[in-house]
Amino acid sequence: MSPTDPLAPRGTVPAHEPVLTVSGLRKSFGANQVLKSIDLSVRQGEVLALIGPSGSGKTTVLRCLNGLETPDGGVVAFRGIRPVDFASPASKKQLASLRDQSAMVFQHYNLFPHKTVLENVIEGPVQVQKRPKAEAVREASSLLDRVGLADKRDQYPHELSGGQQQRVGIVRALALKPSLLLFDEPTSALDPELVGDVLHVIKELAEEGWTMALVTHELAFAREVASEVVFMDGGVVVERGHPDQVLRDPQEERTQQFVHRLLNPF
Amino acid sequence: MDIDWDLVASSFWPLVQGGIRGTIPLSLASFFLGLVLALIVALMRLSGNKVISAIARGYVSVIRGTPLLVQLFVIFYGLPSIGVVIDPWPSAIIAFSLNVGGYAAEVIRAAILSVPKGQWEAGHTIGMSPVTTLRRIILPQAARVSVPPLSNTFISLVKDTSLASLILVTELFRQAQEIAAFSQEFMVLYVEAAVIYWVFCLILSSGQSQLEKRLDRYVAH
Ligand SMILES: Nc1ncnc2c1ncn2[C@@H]1O[C@H](COP(=O)(O)OP(=O)(O)OP(=O)(O)O)[C@@H](O)[C@H]1O
Ligand SMILES: [Mg+2]
Numbered sequence: 001m002s003p004t005d006p007l008a009p010r011g012t013v014p015a016h017e018p019v020l021t022v023s024g025l026r027k028s029f030g031a032n033q034v035l036k037s038i039d040l041s042v043r044q045g046e047v048l049a050l051i052g053p054s055g056s057g058k059t060t061v062l063r064c065l066n067g068l069e070t071p072d073g074g075v076v077a078f079r080g081i082r083p084v085d086f087a088s089p090a091s092k093k094q095l096a097s098l099r100d101q102s103a104m105v106f107q108h109y110n111l112f113p114h115k116t117v118l119e120n121v122i123e124g125p126v127q128v129q130k131r132p133k134a135e136a137v138r139e140a141s142s143l144l145d146r147v148g149l150a151d152k153r154d155q156y157p158h159e160l161s162g163g164q165q166q167r168v169g170i171v172r173a174l175a176l177k178p179s180l181l182l183f184d185e186p187t188s189a190l191d192p193e194l195v196g197d198v199l200h201v202i203k204e205l206a207e208e209g210w211t212m213a214l215v216t217h218e219l220a221f222a223r224e225v226a227s228e229v230v231f232m233d234g235g236v237v238v239e240r241g242h243p244d245q246v247l248r249d250p251q252e253e254r255t256q257q258f259v260h261r262l263l264n265p266f
Numbered sequence: 267m268d269i270d271w272d273l274v275a276s277s278f279w280p281l282v283q284g285g286i287r288g289t290i291p292l293s294l295a296s297f298f299l300g301l302v303l304a305l306i307v308a309l310m311r312l313s314g315n316k317v318i319s320a321i322a323r324g325y326v327s328v329i330r331g332t333p334l335l336v337q338l339f340v341i342f343y344g345l346p347s348i349g350v351v352i353d354p355w356p357s358a359i360i361a362f363s364l365n366v367g368g369y370a371a372e373v374i375r376a377a378i379l380s381v382p383k384g385q386w387e388a389g390h391t392i393g394m395s396p397v398t399t400l401r402r403i404i405l406p407q408a409a410r411v412s413v414p415p416l417s418n419t420f421i422s423l424v425k426d427t428s429l430a431s432l433i434l435v436t437e438l439f440r441q442a443q444e445i446a447a448f449s450q451e452f453m454v455l456y457v458e459a460a461v462i463y464w465v466f467c468l469i470l471s472s473g474q475s476q477l478e479k480r481l482d483r484y485v486a487h
Contacts, residue, residue, distance in 0.1 A: 104391040112403055129393065
């Protein structure tokens with residue numbers, strides 16, 4: 001990995017230091033307690049895969065980390081900023097500092113339809129991070145090139161396939177240089193033949209040392225890229241560990257059932 | 267009935283002038299101010315604050331629930347009795363702006379709500395504040411959605427400005443009334459005025475479709 005590699009992550013944190021530590025994360029929607037005290041940590045350069053049945057709270061975990069939902073309790077600590085304890089209401093400033101640590105890649109891409117591919121990617125760096133436009137364009141172009149979309153930079157999102165749109169979504173997140181990338185089922189809205197391209201990009205990012213948390217139903221993929229797999233059910237972490245262990249030899253009955261069902265759908 | 271074609275021809279230019287000097291500037295000024303007001307009212311309605319949103323709702327309800335002619339008369343003939351005297355032109359612009367503000371606020375509010383929630387979330391994740399997201403992400407998309415209904419509002423406004431003739435604003439219709447009173451050719455003048463309004467509106471409609479086509483390129487279908 002060369003120092004000018006556009007896909008290279010921000011390399012300030014030594015490997016294996018936790019980038020993120022979450023403890024006791026709780027979130028309810030009305031009477032529905034969706035997260036009941038979740039503990040997680042992600043180390044620099046590692047990939048955390050969150051798996052679990054529908055409604056188990058995986059998306060809600062990612063959304064809490066990115067400030068799209070405000071937790072009811074728990075502590076979220078990103079390396080380098082003050083931990084935020086949600087026991088008392090967090091200030092706007094705290095929420096913003098937390099939000100700026102991560103960037104979300106959405107299941108349905110959520111690209112800006114009125115902006116070109118390039119404009120989508122440089123919007124954050126230029127408008128929010130106030131970086132020089134020329135530099136942002138240069139970086140965006142080389143990122144787009146890396147994911148095979150160099151020739152699409154002046155097109156609008158609706159002119160692209162789902163797989164291409166999602167790769168733009170990934171590049172838009174990368175361009176912010178977050179310390180943690182969040183992926184919420186990045187391929188589940190895609191036609192099967194387009195899934196491979198997107199997974200390939202994510203795998204490359206993992207290999208290049210990006211730190212990420214990934215919600216996925218692609219167990220084979222999780223086994224290949226994840227450093228740790230966390231199985232959630234009913235708003236709690238049921239089992240966690242090395243992918244080979246959790247996915248091939250799960251200890252908990254609920255994990256066994258879930259993995260078995262995903263591997264043998266019929 | 268014999269049509270006095272000489273009168274048609276000689277009144278044509280004064281009527282068009284009434285349009286150019288009266289109807290068009292009155293429409294443009296009121297529409298522009300009305301849109302600004304409408305955006306503010308729409309955002310007030312969407313704000314989480316109950317009081318602010320109730321004020322906006324009350325305003326929209328009054329404007330939509332009372333006749334434009336009555337609004338115009340309240341401002342021009344009513345206010346002087348409590349000591350507020352406003353000239354015909356400003357009165358007309360105030361009344362029409364308030365009116366457009368009430369109708370367009372609902373259009374803009376619906377357009378903002380029609381932009382998917384994921385767009386707000388995408389703005390958030392790239393670090394934008396809600397205000398910046400509104401300005402750079404949501405409003406441009408809402409604008410596209412509101413072009414057809416707002417064009418209709420504008421076309422209605424152009425026709426409604428004829429009411430300003432009743433508070434002494436010299437616009438197209440008042441011009442027609444004056445020439446008709448003088449020549450006693452009511453049918454000729456009023457039909458002629460109608461035709462000119464119609465042509466104005468045809469031009470606006472075609473402008474609307476051009477605009478929609480242009481904006482369409484940027485939006486998914
Ligand atoms: N904004 C919300 N308002 C109310 N309930 C919500 C909201 N978001 C999520 N929930 C509820 O929280 C629970 C967990 O949802 P979440 O989306 O986190 O699950 P998930 O594990 O991501 O499921 P899936 O695999 O289907 O995406 C569900 O019961 C869901 O209905
Ligand atoms: Mg989900």
